[in-house]
Amino acid sequence: MDATIPRRQALALAAVAGLASPRALGQGWPSRPIRLVLGFPAGGTADVIGRLVGERLAAALGQSVVVENRAGASGNIAAEHVARSAPDGYTLLLGTQGTHAANAALFARLPYDPVADFVPIAPVASVPNILVVTTGLPVADVAGFVAYAKANPNRIRFGSSGNGTSIHLAGELFKVIAGIEMEHVPYRGSAPALTDLVAGRIEAMFELVPGVRGQIASGGVRALAVASRARMPAVPGVPTFGEVGYPEFVTGAWFGVFAPAGTPEPVVARLARELAAMTGPGGSLVSRLEEVGAEPMSATPEAFRAFIAAETTRWAEVVRRSGARLD
Template sequence: MKRLLAVLALATAVFTGGAMAQEDFPNRPIRMVVPFAAGGSTDIVARIVAAKMGDILKQPVVVENRAGAGGNAGAAAVAKAAPDGYTILMGTVATHAINPALYTKMPYDPVKDFAPVSLLVNVPNVVVVHPSLNVKTTAELIALLKANPDKYEYASSGVGTPLHLSGALFESMAGVKMVHVPYKGAGPAKVDLLSGQVKIMFDNLPSSIGAIRKGDVVGIAVTTKDRSPAAPDMPTVSESGLPGYETYSWNAIFAPAGTPTAIIDKLAKACMEAVADPAVKAKLADLSAVTVGSTPAQLDAHVKAEIAKWTPVVKASGASIND
């Protein structure tokens, strides 16, 4: 009997201690891993949101850049971290939808190894062309490409990147053929677009909006379902010639699988409050990012839908990375 009572007492202590730990969460700094280099759009979004989350949670949320393998290195580190809420990931369409189809060897499962927390923002892409192409709408671009298969090149930030696959999806849905020219990043690709070395590019709207406003390139259309508040006069690809087309980048918070629901809920609440803050919304809007602030369940559904969407696009593009 004494042994039984001792076991029950230990179990009660463990249960109570775990419950108290969840109740007190967080009681030390939280590490937010950004799986890309500092200075990019994902890093900027992370730092804006992390600062506000720290205010809300009364503990610092420290951004740690852990780049490598197209985002896989940082994502894998979080997947293997202790499921206690103190290590979280700023995930993207690359880490959770594209890379699983692109890389022949993945160090994590995007669904099984993570607990969804909150979808923070959507970032529109944009179809931009050199002025010498003399097209101003999606319909005109499609007509030109259909009349000249494989004549025109489009630039991207690299093989298998969201920008490459945005072009591949456009080709597939429009029934056109272009020559893909991958660069080592969006910067070099933009240089050749501006010079006219390549005529077409699928880019993140934040990085092209300045050149569009100056008239250095022509913004044909944004790739999201709805028009962007940052460029309200620019139509969407879907409404201007290719119905149903939609691509965009996104940023979302994930925790390691097995993180207690109570902690996930606290993190999600902090995320939603952070992106709803007027000052944060204004900063994100300057980046052309559209705030969301979803529930964990909504992010879970979003990731599964994105995997279903991008897997066939990656396969059809022929892109594959052995890493």
């Protein structure tokens, strides 16, 4: 046997290994378009925020960022897809409190590991839930809503963007806190649920502010209260739940960027720097996020990881109290 063959193979393997090392993979990145995958359809809050992030990230990186909607299973379909993608910095996930906190408590089994399969890069925004009702519902405020629900058990149908989403869990949690019964109607995204709310086919939603502010402004729906600690400039005149007697009802969604585990550290560091600059003081995303009713978030990857751990505990308690469970 020719002894030079194993040597050539060894040299070739060494060269490939060198090219495939994390530092080598990070050099020259990005050299082609990046995909930002999100787990909800077009038209909803996740889509609005994802497109804002993609637009600013493309400008910062000098490379196009394509937003890809892979809706379904409370974001699990998108999360699994990204978890199984090559860890080369060209496939990213716009994750949520669902994909990386609540779903672990909601689902008996996840098709991905929220911790082991991802690298948290940076949070970008948080968004409170807001209780909106169809204009035909004979209530003017939260007190009237609760009184109507108690007098008419399960007559109020509240829509959501899907089982296990923050919109669903907010409604389930409010049922517990207010001592009322309502029927949950899940949709494939917020947009179709909101269409039915405006048409009067359902009575209420605990929607996220960016997804419904236009309908509030136009009079298509009536806003009763927002689940934030302070009033939101994007929905002026709408009180907080704390102001109307439910101070513990503070809930909403958050969004952050994740990469598959094993993504080169230089790529993660570059993305973290760019995203933190966008959402930090004076950042290019701050005013746009505030305009649509979102609150900018900025943190290092390490701080984001700690935040996710705390959120996992918090949402597990929300799921426990609400009694929600998905197979």
